[in-house]
Amino acid sequence: NFIALAAFIVLPFAGYYLGREIYAFNQTMGITMMGGFMSWLWIIQAILIGVLFLGSNYYLWLGMERIPGSERYRKYVPPMLIILTLGFMIWATPRSMVVTLDEARAMGGTHHPLLGFFGVMSAKNTVVNLMILTTFLSFILYRRANKLPTKPWVKAGMAIQWAAFAAAAAVVVFYGIYGYFVESIVRIGFSVYQVLAVLGAIVLVMAIDIPMFKGARTTGQIRWGTIAPHSQYVLILLAVTFTWLMGLMGFARSGIRQHWHVYGVMRDTSVDAATPALGYAANVITLVTLSFFLLVLFIFWLGGLGDKGKAEGHGHVAPAIAGGSDRER
Known part of the structure; x- marks a missing residue:
């Protein structure tokens, strides 16, 4: 769990750094990524990231049920679930709504008068850090x-x-609110302060927690093998979501260059220069993800055949050699 969460938690920070570098290199490139034709891909990304957060926390909560003494921490689960759920809802809120002409006229534009405030990166950076x-x-x-x-x-x-x-x-909430009153190039820099605050808290808490619980008295041993069966479905969901998300975001990173080898510096003048449509790219990436896991299942199936053969071999007595002595038999 420590290795998985340690790798998972740093991924949003890496995304922040990449986004900051993109905006620093070319603001138009960043706007295309977040508010242009790639914007709806980020809605899919938001949903998948929400699944990762909810799934990983749910698996930890299920794992605590097999640990004697964890009952004293159950009271923290409902407020944590509320934070994760509200954060997921805000994180997945789009900036521009897909609406009909009549709906746009009723709202006064494509931006919802209330939900539009949650569609900008100030809100999203805030909730994802929380x-x-x-x-x-x-x-x-x-x-x-x-x-x-x-x-x-x-x-x-x-x-x-x-x-x-x-x-x-x-710190995260302060810079999240302050971000509404500054330009986008300044706002993107606030994510660095939010990240540093979260990382600082993580390092400080772990630096205290490790020596504080060294030699601690135990309330009982973990009951291995007694975790709820549906926890395994959560693990499969997390694995599929991780793989799918990496493919989709890889397309986003590459696709924002559009018809440039190096954006704004070297144009791609070949006849095949084109950026696939989002629907086509998403379908291809989904098929690749499914193919990958089918290959993984095939490998596990082959491994199972080998184990089954060994078990059958050990379960039968070797045949006696014809003409051998009674001792040999």
């Missing part, structure tokens, strides 16, 4: 579920940890 903090909190609770610290400075350590969470959340 979702990262919530996911990290789920991991911390999972990690200490069956442990009771015995260090004399436990109260002070936990107070600092909660203060770190609160300070990081405050």
